[in-house]
Amino acid sequence: MIELLNIVFRMIHVVAAIMWIGNSLLFTWFEINLLKEDDEEDSLGAMNMLHGGGTFFLQKRIINPEEIPQRLHIFKWQSYTTWISGFILLISLFYTRGGTLLLDPSKSDLPAYMGAVISLGSIIGGWLFYDLLWRSPLKNHGIIGLLICFATLIGYGAWLDTLFNGRAVYLQMGAMLGTMMSANVLFHIMTNQAKMMAALLEGKPHDLNLGKQAKIRSNHNHYITFPVIFLMLSAHFPSTYGSAHNIAIAAVVIVALVIIKHMMNCYHTVRRWKEFIALAFLAATAAISFLINSADDSSPAASAGREVFTTMGCSACHLPQPGTIAPSLHGLIGKEREFADGTNLIADVSYIRESIQNSTAKVVKGYAPAMPPYANVLTDEQLDLLVAYIQSLTR
Numbered sequence: 273m274i275e276l277l278n279i280v281f282r283m284i285h286v287v288a289a290i291m292w293i294g295n296s297l298l299f300t301w302f303e304i305n306l307l308k309e310d311d312e313e314d315s316l317g318a319m320n321m322l323h324g325g326g327t328f329f330l331q332k333r334i335i336n337p338e339e340i341p342q343r344l345h346i347f348k349w350q351s352y353t354t355w356i357s358g359f360i361l362l363i364s365l366f367y368t369r370g371g372t373l374l375l376d377p378s379k380s381d382l383p384a385y386m387g388a389v390i391s392l393g394s395i396i397g398g399w400l401f402y403d404l405l406w407r408s409p410l411k412n413h414g415i416i417g418l419l420i421c422f423a424t425l426i427g428y429g430a431w432l433d434t435l436f437n438g439r440a441v442y443l444q445m446g447a448m449l450g451t452m453m454s455a456n457v458l459f460h461i462m463t464n465q466a467k468m469m470a471a472l473l474e475g476k477p478h479d480l481n482l483g484k485q486a487k488i489r490s491n492h493n494h495y496i497t498f499p500v501i502f503l504m505l506s507a508h509f510p511s512t513y514g515s516a517h518n519i520a521i522a523a524v525v526i527v528a529l530v531i532i533k534h535m536m537n538c539y540h541t542v543r544r545w546k547e548f549i550a551l552a553f554l555a556a557t558a559a560i561s562f563l564i565n566s567a568d569d570s571s572p573a574a575s576a577g578r579e580v581f582t583t584m585g586c587s588a589c590h591l592p593q594p595g596t597i598a599p600s601l602h603g604l605i606g607k608e609r610e611f612a613d614g615t616n617l618i619a620d621v622s623y624i625r626e627s628i629q630n631s632t633a634k635v636v637k638g639y640a641p642a643m644p645p646y647a648n649v650l651t652d653e654q655l656d657l658l659v660a661y662i663q664s665l666t667r
């Protein structure tokens with residue numbers, strides 16, 4: 273049942289997010305490409321687009337209070353649906369099970385429910401911090417405001433990394449940014465639109481200022497989209513969130529994605545925009561691979577073993593976080609193992625060898641006997657390297 277809900281809400285979440293972000297990208301593209309070459313007084317620019325066998329004519333206009341269009345489309349439910357479904361997923365996947373998927377027991381001994389408390393508290397606190405900052409006079413100093421927000425986010429991530437497992441840290445940062453985006457739509461973009469429409473209905477002239485204020489939030493949303501996509505998908509990128517330098521990696525990714533998005537928006541004004549994108553991409557890739565590799569201080573045998581671990585497909589099942597189909601192998605040596613048949617032992621090297629060669633001989637309690645036997649697949653050398661690697665996973 274939980275599994276079914278998970279599938280349904282994840283689908284809703286992803287589809288709504290695609291629709292929302294698609295809108296955000298398309299409307300920004302409209303703004304960039306509107307040409308102010310028509311002489312109509314009320315026009316802010318227009319363009320023609322070829323699609324579906326016809327041309328779409330798009331014009332941005334100042335609204336005349338006498339002629340408010342009858343059918344005016346507004347865009348908000350994509351955003352709200354994304355947030356609501358995301359929040360349901362957060363609760364059903366991470367706040368249930370006693371919060372065990374958030375806190376990392378090797379880092380903190382807080383009771384599990386504190387994971388959910390910290391997560392929820394930071395989602396609300398993060399929004400309040402961001403919102404108050406951009407209501408303060410700092411809003412007139414955009415760059416300083418952005419730097420403060422970025423530094424705070426990274427500082428927060430570093431703090432959270434002392435409590436949460438790496439995967440949950442990235443997810444939590446994504447959930448906080450996503451909440452800010454949706455709250456921007458609810459509390460600023462929609463509110464200012466409603467004020468503008470109310471004034472128009474009273475017959476007052478179109479006040480472009482209200483739109484401009486909302487535009488700051490809308491611009492934030494626009495630039496946050498790429499980083500949020502990365503953070504939300506990061507469960508698939510264990511080499512990033514699992515690295516000892518995971519927060520530095522997140523910082524590099526966020527900066528690079530914002531630069532890339534900005535250059536995509538500047539393609540009219542910056543002649544070498546493509547080169548800048550390539551440069552940002554290459555520099556970020558180099559920085560990230562340096563960060564990933566420099567975090568690796570294990571012995572040569574363990575590093576070689578990690579290679580075998582990936583190439584032999586072990587990492588498909590054995591992820592570092594709990595809740596996956598196979599037990600995490602971190603800190604296995606010396607741990608007490610309980611088996612499905614009721615026996616138990618303390619894991620040592622010979623147990624690890626046996627588990628790899630013929631795992632179903634002793635099936636760990638709580639897991640299906642799903643691991644294939646590797647006795648005839650691995651060479652002795654590969655087996656030794658794997659054991660060295662698993663021994664090196666001390667935390």
Ligand code: HEC
Nearest residue numbers: 584585586589597598599627631632634635636639642643
């Ligand atoms: C198809 C999924 C899958 C793959 C691939 C897989 N495993 Fe496993 N592994 C499991 C499951 C499920 C268990 C727990 C049940 C059991 O003990 O058989 C397990 C258990 C283990 C254990 C004992 C863990 C413990 O907590 O006591 C070790 C060690 C291990 N695997 C190592 C490996 C290595 C090394 C590889 C790659 C050569 C590998 N596994 C590939 C699913 C997998």
